[in-house]
Amino acid sequence: MAPNKVITLNKIQIACQSCGLSNICLPLGLESDDIDRLDAIVQRNRPLRRGNHLFQTGEKFKSVFVVKTGTVKTYTQCPDGSEQVIGFHLPGEVIGLDGIELGKYICSAKALETSAICEIPFDKLEELTATIPNLQHQMFRLLSREISNDTSLMALLSKSTAEERLAAFLLSLSIRLHSRGFSATEFNLSMSRQEIGSYLGLALETVSRLFTHFQEEGILKVNRKYVEILDLEKLYALLSHQTVCLEKLRAP
Amino acid sequence: MAPNKVITLNKIQIACQSCGLSNICLPLGLESDDIDRLDAIVQRNRPLRRGNHLFQTGEKFKSVFVVKTGTVKTYTQCPDGSEQVIGFHLPGEVIGLDGIELGKYICSAKALETSAICEIPFDKLEELTATIPNLQHQMFRLLSREISNDTSLMALLSKSTAEERLAAFLLSLSIRLHSRGFSATEFNLSMSRQEIGSYLGLALETVSRLFTHFQEEGILKVNRKYVEILDLEKLYALLSHQTVCLEKLRAP
DNA sequence: ACCGATTTCTGATTTTGATCAACGATCTTT
DNA sequence: AAAGATCGTTGATCAAAATCAGAAATCGGT
Missing domain, CATH: 2.60.120.10 (Jelly Rolls)
Known part of the structure; x- marks a missing residue:
């Protein structure tokens, strides 16, 4: 070489x-x-x-x-x-x-x-x-963000229904992708249904059914890994009675 | 004055x-x-x-x-x-x-x-x-501990049965109390069934039933807030196929 | 382009824990 | 000490999601 x-x-x-x-x-x-x-x-x-x-x-x-x-x-x-x-x-x-x-x-x-x-x-x-000092502060902030993200996720896992969990997951992805310059409503999932289920404490079958269900409701258009969010408002509405501060779910 | x-x-x-x-x-x-x-x-x-x-x-x-x-x-x-x-x-x-x-x-x-x-x-x-520098390092460690504790709890919440959750909760308390010089097997809960349930993502009735159940199994002796752990081994055994590193659950 | 492996989807059944309900025990307040 | 409020226990019923099972679609490698 x-x-x-x-x-x-x-x-x-x-x-x-x-x-x-x-x-x-x-x-x-x-x-x-x-x-x-x-x-x-x-x-x-x-x-x-x-x-x-x-x-x-x-x-x-x-x-x-x-x-x-x-x-x-x-x-x-x-x-x-x-x-x-x-x-x-x-x-x-x-x-x-x-x-x-x-x-x-x-x-x-x-x-x-x-x-x-x-x-x-x-x-x-x-x-x-x-x-x-600024870098020290930034490190503290970063570590603190990790903690508050985890807190939000714990609240999600211990309180919510399967539907709310998947909605929160999709919105979190949407928000994070958007803040990185990608589309907020159209993206490819890089993880499997199995992995999403494991993350959210759900069976992979439940995740799959929910994708179908969201599609029937007109909230999403799904084709395997490809997801298009058709109705962001409905997705947010699913989380309206949720403890979690949405911006915190996994932001920024 | x-x-x-x-x-x-x-x-x-x-x-x-x-x-x-x-x-x-x-x-x-x-x-x-x-x-x-x-x-x-x-x-x-x-x-x-x-x-x-x-x-x-x-x-x-x-x-x-x-x-x-x-x-x-x-x-x-x-x-x-x-x-x-x-x-x-x-x-x-x-x-x-x-x-x-x-x-x-x-x-x-x-x-x-x-x-x-x-x-x-x-x-x-x-x-x-x-x-x-030592204090800075200690702060980083502290923040990191918070993160890894949360990680363990998330794994517990997204994977386990009600029984495993309560077992993990009791063992976590036991370990933490012990490392502070208190008894590992005998303590008073300072929180209600409702609060334990909220923390573990369970209904308060489920928590109550589990206390009764653990008592019938000879694992605990319970009288309202007062808990005596009779069989630590059985409690640990309940968590044996658990992802969580127990020492990490909320230690030290 | 084909074959096997993996992933996803869908249906049927079961299980776990939530919810509803009622009652007894304990603590608080007057 | 009585009354009310809160908390904990127990039972019956219900619902959400897990599990089991099988088919369809897709991917990866040759």
């Missing part, structure tokens, strides 16, 4: 300064030179293919990761082999924060489609946060 | 250095002088009576709180007036971290019994974390 090939690859990689995600990602609110200092510790590895792992449960915690493109799911494994999906992560979202406490990852993370990932070694990040 | 009365009150209040919770609370891992600096920003207000609020949903986020004695519940209010319990918080546990992101509390917190609380103004805490 010729060295100039490597150089070319490096050039292709987008620096934080010119990354479209900088308004939702870690650099948010940083001065230009501070972004450069952050940029210097970010590792941009080759994209993951579908099914590849970022990390697995129990591995030593070394880095946090930010999705740049694609989708990543986090999950835990049951003793019987079945898996429990913890979350789906879109571009700009940080993964691995739950590993800080015990020094090892408590879940596994794998790509649902080809995904570019930024890796940030946590020891270096901590050195930076100690000298850049 | 005579000034010496105030002085006496101040003397009664326990400094972080001599607080029994220092091995699970924020000062964990700090040098002695750093603990003093932290101590200096901690506000020790008068104890809350049962039903009093620490903060309410939507209030401006100003401080995080640590339970010193007693129990606090966090909850959100549904549009229909019913409430959704988010968590129960024992001595040494930090509350309010979910307010950092948006600058306002996203849930309400009220005392379930007379409770002493330490209040830590967050702006001052951030100044300290910026200059005390």
